[in-house]
Amino acid sequence: MKSAHGEPPSRNTKPDRPALTGLNGLPGFTPATDYADVAVIVVTYNNESDVPQLLASLRCETEDQSIKVIVADNSPAPATLDVLSLQSDVLSFSTGGNLGYAGGINRAMELVGEAGSILVLNPDLWVERGSIKTLRQRLTDSGAGVVVPALLDAAGELHRSLRREPGLLRSLGDALLGSRFQGRPGWLSETVYDDGSYTHPHPVDWATGAALLIRPDVAALVGRWDEQFFLYSEETDFFRRVRLGRAGVWFEPAARMRHREGGSGSSPALTALLAVNRVRYARKYGHGMYSTSVHVIVGFAELARAWQPAHRRALHAVLRSRTWAMLPHAVQYPDPGLPENFPCGAVIIPAHNEVAVIRRTLACLARPLGTGKVQVIVACNGCVDGTEAAASSVPGVEVIRVQEPSKVAALNAGDRAATLWPRIYLDADIEISEEALRLTFEELSSEDAPFAARPAFRYDFREASHAVRSYYRARSRIPGTSAALWGAGVYGLSERGHDVLGEFPAVTGDDYYIDRLYRADEKRVLDCDPVLVRTPRSTKALVGTLRRVYRGNSEQAGAGPSGARDTMKGLLRSIRGPISAADALVYTCFALAGRGEPRSSRAVRWHRDESSRAS
Structure with missing residues (x-):
């Protein structure tokens, strides 16, 4: 099984902008693993009544650009995720707690992948037609x-959303006057x-976030x-921090969004926060x-409004810093465990001298293994190097010994x-989440299961x-690379699909086969929640891996020049500016180097990237 290398078969080459269909025939969003012009991040907290309108407005914007949507849900109950589950082209996930707005954004950012821009939106707004394209321009x-x-x-009605950097005089002016005398100096x-x-x-x-x-x-x-x-x-x-990084912030009035506001709720605790x-x-x-001085001014502002219960609570908090830990903060929800109906299936992990990574891979499978419905087999x-002992130390894992150092x-x-x-x-160096495991098992067990x-x-x-x-940036932009089974370090077969396969043949690239x-x-x-593929770290490691991959591909009938031509066509179509053009040039250089044979006649026929396995 190759790990994120090689070229896609020609049959999987896609057009530059495939027609996507989403909910009820409305325009569809780009898969979260593909390149999109805009990656939209939304953090939700009990917003099941808000997100459908936001997503409907975003679907209209896909007529002007490709958009993918990632929703990080901080809700304690599943209602918001249940609503989002009806929209299969939206990547939504539970953060496992109420991590706040910043925490939710950070979790969603980890899944953005390749995108031309990143749009952070509150869930309780909707986008007026054409606004995203205007923002991008x-x-x-x-x-x-x-x-x-x-x-x-x-x-x-226009919301006064623009702000100036906080300072002593501005803080004092706001403390004394609030929103009165709006014509006062800046x-x-x-x-x-x-x-x-x-x-x-x-x-x-x-501006407001x-x-x-x-x-x-x-x-x-x-960061x-x-x-x-x-x-x-x-x-x-x-x-x-954007300004400190010498990147400016601009306001664009031609882009308009309707904001319902109040999505975070209101309470004395939030006023204090x-x-x-x-x-x-x-x-x-x-x-x-x-x-x-700022501390004193903030305290004075709350004192001036202490006739309101929420501001009395805020004054108490401002004056007693030891109470700050009791204000709203990030919390993790209790682990509910895996559902009783977790699907059955087997996970087979071929491992050749993988002691550096095998424990990490098996740790991801610990809870599914504990259900008694999942069989995990490590074929050493x-x-x-101790891989066998490391795998055997994990309760429930079946370890078998194969004398021949052969993955097949x-x-x-x-x-x-x-x-x-x-x-x-x-693959022994690939981490798969419980969600990805469950969904793959369910897909391959369904009535219309694929092979x-x-x-x-x-x-x-x-x-x-x-x-x-x-x-890898260039590689991520090539149409078709995300649609093939190879390159992820993981794939699954249904029983009918395995009947077609029979036994794995003696090939270098099993996932390509x-x-x-x-x-x-x-x-x-x-x-779904993507598996993590760690790439080679150095130029030398990548070239060595590509040589092994291209050699393995060439062993299989039909994996010839046509695949390379389709890849290069996709690479050219992926160029959208100077940065992507530079990435395409680097990709081409690596591809040529990978197809060349090493000068040394004693070069081994098998290469494994060790750089990505380093801690």
Whole structure:
């Protein structure tokens, strides 16, 4: 089974922009594992009544660009995810707790993959037609790192969403005057009240975090949203770090979104958190007299409004920092365990000297294994490094010994030992989530089960060199690479599909063989929580791996030049600008190097990437 390398068979080549159909025949979203012009991130908390309208407005925007949607749900109950489950082209998942807005964004960001831009949206708004395209155009024209739209309330009235960087005089002005005397000078107000500022595009300090379009390179530069804020001030902090990174923030009034507001709810505890987070923000970026002064001003503001119960609670919190830990903060929900109806199936893991990674892989399977419905078999082939002992130490795992250091021999031995259907064949360095395991088993056990299926995958190249990252960025954009069974380090077969296979033949690329064995309508790629494929880290490691992959592909009949031509055509179609063009050039160089033979006549015929297995 190859891990994320090689070229797609020609039968899987897709057009540049396939027609996608979503809910009730409306336009569909791009799969989360594919490149999209826009990756939309939504964080929900009991928003089952809000998200359908947001998603319907986003579907209309797909006429102008490709959009994928990722929803991180912080809800304690499944109602929001139940609603989202009806929209199969939306990637939605539970964060496992109430992680706050910043925490939810961070979890969703991990699944964004390749995208031309990232749009963070509140769940309680909807997008006016053409607004996303307008935001993208302003992002390009201005060279900004972030662009924000005009926000309107449900009645269509303009919301004063633009803000100035907090400072002592502005904090004092807001403390004394609140929203009164809106015509006061800008140095006395954090909120931008001037009507003229909402009529033309221009740079701003920051804006409320209900909607913001971010350049991916800026998102990577700024890094994770600061989860200490939980709710409120997290966007103030994010925009400040954008500006510190010399990437501007622009406002685009021609892009309009309707915001219902109140999606976070209202309570004395949240009012207190809003006040305390202003102090936290001042402490993060200022010291000594400045942060102390902000603390005093925030306390004065709450004292001036202490006749209201919520502000009395806020004053108490501001004055007693030891109570801050009792304010709303990130929490993990109790682990409910796996459902009793978790599907049956077998997982076969061929392993040759995999002691560095096998425990990590088996840890992902611990809870499914504990249900008694999942059989996990590790076929150790020619191991001399302790892999067998490491796998045997995990309760419930069946370990079989294969003398020959052959992956195909291990796969066939695992099949002979397995008693359950369907079966998943998993590389020893691949981590599969419980959701991906469950959905793959369910798909292969259904009445209209395909012969073969695999979960989605994503590349992890955080530790890789710049050249290797460039190669995989280009690779992710090639149409068809996400539709094939090979390249993920995992695939599954139904019992009928295995009957067609019989035994695994003596080939180097078993997943490439499996992909070519079945017709397009006999195999499926599932849009679910993706497995993690760690890429080679160095140029040398990638070239060595590609040589092994291309050699294995050439051994199989029909894997000839036509596949390479289709790949290059897809690569050319994927170019959308100078960055993607540079990535395509790097990809081409690696492909040529991988097809060349090493100079040394003593070069081994088998190469395994060890760099991605390093800790």
